Amino acid sequence: MTVIGRLFEQLHGLRTRLHEIETSRERAKRQLAIKTTGINKKKEELEQTRNDLKQARMAVDQKNLNLKTNESKIADWKNKQNQASSNREYDIIKNQILADTMANSVLEDEIIESLEKVDRAQIAIKEKEQEVAAAETEFKKVEADLTAKLPGLEKEAAKLRIEVEETEKQLPPDIEVIYRRLVQAHGPDALSAVATRSCSNCYLELTQQMLVELRAGKPLMCKSCARYLYVPSTVES
Numbered sequence: 001m002t003v004i005g006r007l008f009e010q011l012h013g014l015r016t017r018l019h020e021i022e023t024s025r026e027r028a029k030r031q032l033a034i035k036t037t038g039i040n041k042k043k044e045e046l047e048q049t050r051n052d053l054k055q056a057r058m059a060v061d062q063k064n065l066n067l068k069t070n071e072s073k074i075a076d077w078k079n080k081q082n083q084a085s086s087n088r089e090y091d092i093i094k095n096q097i098l099a100d101t102m103a104n105s106v107l108e109d110e111i112i113e114s115l116e117k118v119d120r121a122q123i124a125i126k127e128k129e130q131e132v133a134a135a136e137t138e139f140k141k142v143e144a145d146l147t148a149k150l151p152g153l154e155k156e157a158a159k160l161r162i163e164v165e166e167t168e169k170q171l172p173p174d175i176e177v178i179y180r181r182l183v184q185a186h187g188p189d190a191l192s193a194v195a196t197r198s199c200s201n202c203y204l205e206l207t208q209q210m211l212v213e214l215r216a217g218k219p220l221m222c223k224s225c226a227r228y229l230y231v232p233s234t235v236e237s
């Protein structure tokens, strides 16, 4: 294999692995950030449901109070009714008692409704508490996993960076300039292996002339995707 081809092959392998490490680290961090957002959302929902429960309980208390007030009013009206001095007064009081009795009937229905709300909120709170706990357990697991893997990945990445640097030093200066520009634009895909006579990045079939030149050590770029081409050592041997 030609020198330039071997360098390109090495750099392609090293940069691809480095890119994989960096990508997986970023992905793990992003995953943690998404999980944190999810947990916070669940916590907000839990807080909202706790508020709903508080409101429903307050409504029950208030309506019970109104019910009692009305009941004592009805008792008062009944007392007054017994002491009414005229038929007209008696009828007025009778209508008041009727009105308050109806109001209490409505209140009783509303109390039942509010108690149902209390029940529903209590069930929802239990469910949401379990959801939050499960999400937090999952988060800790992913975080612990990342914390365990990270030092090894960082170490491997540091080693790869040195190897990349060392290998790049061996590139002829005129090629290095173009190579750096390609890496800037495409990352590890700046380099493309030739597989079954084609560019493995864009699948353009190479001419016989290009293959001969590549094997002879001439640095060539793919005419379609403009990547530096190399013939892998496994194919060449």
Ligand SMILES: [Zn+2]
Binding pocket: 192, 199, 200, 201, 202, 203, 204, 222, 223, 224, 225, 226, 227
């Ligand atoms: Zn190509």
